[in-house]
Amino acid sequence: MTLTRALVEVGVLSAAAGATTIAWSWTGSQDAPMTLARTSTLAFCCVVAFYYNDLYDFRIVRSFRDFASRLLQAFGVAFILLAALYTLVPDLKMSNGAFILGIFSILGVLVPLRAASYGLMRRRLFSERVLILGRGRLANNIIREIESRPYLRYEIVGIVDDMNGSHQTADAYPTFGPLERLEKILRETDPQRIILAMTERRARLPVRQLLDARIRGCAVEDAVNAYERFTGKVAIESLTPSNLIFSNDFRKSRLDLAAGRVTSLVVAVVGLIVLAPLGGLIAVAIKLQSAGPVFFIQERLGMGAKRFKLWKFRTMRVATHSRSEWVLDNSDRITWLGGWLRKFRLDEIPQFINVIRGDMNLVGPRPHPVTNVERFGEEIPYYSIRSAVRPGITGWAQIRLGYANNIEEETEKMRYDLYYIKHLSFWLDLRILFDTVKTVLSGRGAQFAEPPTKSTMRVGGR
Numbered sequence: 001m002t003l004t005r006a007l008v009e010v011g012v013l014s015a016a017a018g019a020t021t022i023a024w025s026w027t028g029s030q031d032a033p034m035t036l037a038r039t040s041t042l043a044f045c046c047v048v049a050f051y052y053n054d055l056y057d058f059r060i061v062r063s064f065r066d067f068a069s070r071l072l073q074a075f076g077v078a079f080i081l082l083a084a085l086y087t088l089v090p091d092l093k094m095s096n097g098a099f100i101l102g103i104f105s106i107l108g109v110l111v112p113l114r115a116a117s118y119g120l121m122r123r124r125l126f127s128e129r130v131l132i133l134g135r136g137r138l139a140n141n142i143i144r145e146i147e148s149r150p151y152l153r154y155e156i157v158g159i160v161d162d163m164n165g166s167h168q169t170a171d172a173y174p175t176f177g178p179l180e181r182l183e184k185i186l187r188e189t190d191p192q193r194i195i196l197a198m199t200e201r202r203a204r205l206p207v208r209q210l211l212d213a214r215i216r217g218c219a220v221e222d223a224v225n226a227y228e229r230f231t232g233k234v235a236i237e238s239l240t241p242s243n244l245i246f247s248n249d250f251r252k253s254r255l256d257l258a259a260g261r262v263t264s265l266v267v268a269v270v271g272l273i274v275l276a277p278l279g280g281l282i283a284v285a286i287k288l289q290s291a292g293p294v295f296f297i298q299e300r301l302g303m304g305a306k307r308f309k310l311w312k313f314r315t316m317r318v319a320t321h322s323r324s325e326w327v328l329d330n331s332d333r334i335t336w337l338g339g340w341l342r343k344f345r346l347d348e349i350p351q352f353i354n355v356i357r358g359d360m361n362l363v364g365p366r367p368h369p370v371t372n373v374e375r376f377g378e379e380i381p382y383y384s385i386r387s388a389v390r391p392g393i394t395g396w397a398q399i400r401l402g403y404a405n406n407i408e409e410e411t412e413k414m415r416y417d418l419y420y421i422k423h424l425s426f427w428l429d430l431r432i433l434f435d436t437v438k439t440v441l442s443g444r445g446a447q448f449a450e451p452p453t454k455s456t457m458r459v460g461g462r
Helices: 002-025 032-052 065-088 095-125 137-148 179-187 207-215 223-231 242-247 255-275 276-289 328-333 336-343 351-357 370-378 383-388 396-401 408-424 427-444
Strands: 129-135 153-161 173-176 193-196 221-223 295-301 307-313 359-362 392-394
Touching: 002 032, 002 095, 032 065, 032 095, 032 427, 065 095, 129 137, 129 179, 137 153, 137 223, 153 179, 173 179, 179 207, 193 207, 193 223, 207 221, 207 370, 221 223, 255 276, 255 351, 255 359, 255 427, 276 307, 276 336, 295 370, 307 351, 351 392, 359 427, 370 383, 370 408, 383 408, 392 427, 396 408, 408 427
Parallel strands: 129 153, 129 193, 153 173, 193 221, 359 392
Antiparallel strands: 295 307
């Protein structure tokens, strides 16, 4: 969705700026292609800046006011990108008059377009009427996700309680029941989508009523799938083994796998060559700042449960005694240089070696220390599935959560990892790489999470 919005906006803004600039300058058809190329470059830089300032993430920019407050900063980034492009390709540079007119054209189209989008979301026009069938933790999560994502344009018309017949209001939505009345409830609420979130389905699933609703054009969706679609993670506590055994999601295209592997190799080789001078400076700085080796080498678990040695630049002082591997438990050991390296992910550069050796890809679940695997396997549902793919330098869980400092956070990351494994594709890898660049440039995601509770298992790793 984000990529689609960005591509549409590039086209719309390019057309608006180009048409206005051509009409103003009266350049005629001979210079029109160059004018359009220049205005398209302007629009493209604006859209890239919008993306890296989260203007396409409606989870962060929830209102037009939030959008307006970030817009000026985004244009500042766009102008920096333009200056760099003009230095590399001088022919793309626009005259001052055309540039100003192009900016005003973009603003004249962008601001009303976004204002209308937020207005539609707020008023929930053209919303899809949703009936939630069932109560429980997963149903509550679905309700919370719909409420926090108005851009989904879903309107909850009620909840059918599969355990009782109460008509009391819960979560500001009417509650209907019992299940025996479902046919009448469907007539009364007239939903366009039913989300099935029943906690107990054995001998209780209203098959006939759901089939009739489906035939009438009402979409019927399992809550596990709906939650996955809303959040980009899998509700592993609600999964059954049959959900995974009979799923076709784990059959990956050989083309996607090959494309991901080739991309990883090319980027790793080029990265090692280009970043070699920086890596040398980092190595010298590490030796000068603290005693110990330049590299941190640790045994990790890879694809097919194969063990390998992971390489990183050392960011901590050498431990004098045995400690847990949670980042938070070792924060006092992180050097000033190490904190800076972690913030911008420069400590990961040596892992290009692991990529070339075949231990890792650019994108995939982060490999865990071997010392943690047994306990994680006992505590985290479906943990062994992580070894079905090559681990990565970056991943879906890393751009969504960053570091984990307790078993609860590690379980949350597993939800994202399983989503990635289910939906692995070259295009998802590209999205993760784009988001990783945004995370690295902004320095986000390197902060520490809240301290674990006393009852939390105190092992772990990044």
